[in-house]
Amino acid sequence: MSINEIRREYDRNSLHEDCLHSDPHEQFSLWFDAAVASGELIDPTAMLLATCHADQTISQRIVLLKHASSQGYVFYTNYNSHKAQALLQHPQCNIHFAWHVLERQISIAGLAEQLHEQDSDRYFASRPRASQIAAWASAQSEPIADRLTLDTQYDQTEQRFANVEHIPRPPHWGGFIIKPTHYEFWQGAKSRLHDRYTYSRNAQGEWQQQRLQP
Secondary structure, X not given: OOHHHOOOOOOOOOOOHHHOOOOHHHHHHHHHHHHHHHOOOOOOOEEEEEEEOOOOOEEEXXXXXXXXXXXXXXXXXXXXOHHXXXXXXXXXXXXXXXXXXXXXXXXXEXXXXXXXXXXXXXXXXXXXXHHHHXXXXXXXXXXXXXXXXXXXXXXXXXXXXXXXXXXXXXXXXXXXXXXXXXXXXXXXXXXXXXXXXXXXXXXXXXXXXXXXXX
16 A cells, blocks of 8 residues: 555544633643543653754654643753753744544644743652663763663663662753643544634733634
């Protein structure tokens, strides 16, 4: 079968105006809770993060959502990584949840800000010890000779903290919160007549809905 012959019908659900919550984060929460409860997604918290770099190139990668509220959407990373450096220079970004099994997508545009150190400290303390060691061991996004070198760095870091009960958070590691400016909800539908709705703020700062053609 050639690539252009791969297709399927989208007919699992529909999305109509009277089913939408007036608050986009509440609508996100409804869909997120349904995604988790379905048991059909391996990583329901996985989201595609798109960033813009100083040379105007665009990068995308998968990160994991660690907190969600009407204030924004949180993930954690090495602040020296490519994505973090991009966000520190150009805070405009986009996150995208692709829940293909449920025939749903959510796209959220926003502005990224570093979390307060206390928030990053609390989350780091909750991580598994191996993940804490890895945050110290890896100079994320920097070149490395081979896997053996990376494993050696980890082993050396493990030895460094062997007698430390509570590993501190590396100063170069922490969270970002993406404060939303625009949402789009996409629900697959028959005959490619998908349901799409956006939320944007009006001049008074209130969220307004708009249906888009598929």
